[in-house]
Amino acid sequence: MQSGVIVIPKSVHEDRIRENMDVFDFELTPEEMELLAKMDTATPMIGRVEDPAMVEAAMKW
Numbered sequence: 001m002q003s004g005v006i007v008i009p010k011s012v013h014e015d016r017i018r019e020n021m022d023v024f025d026f027e028l029t030p031e032e033m034e035l036l037a038k039m040d041t042a043t044p045m046i047g048r049v050e051d052p053a054m055v056e057a058a059m060k061w
Contacts, residue, residue, distance in 0.1 A: 002027060003036075
């Protein structure tokens with residue numbers, strides 16, 4: 001959220017949903033933001049997103 005990216009967490013457990021919404025009580029430092037940016041390889045971790053079967057399977061996880 002701090003870098004303008006929309007995050008859509010998934011959970012069916014009420015307590016986890018509440019935890020996922022509790023993100024406004026801290027802020028990452030510029031150094032932490034830079035470290036996160038360096039981790040982004042722009043490579044899917046679960047397969048090819050262009051493959052409809054893969055997307056369908058991932059949505060069921």
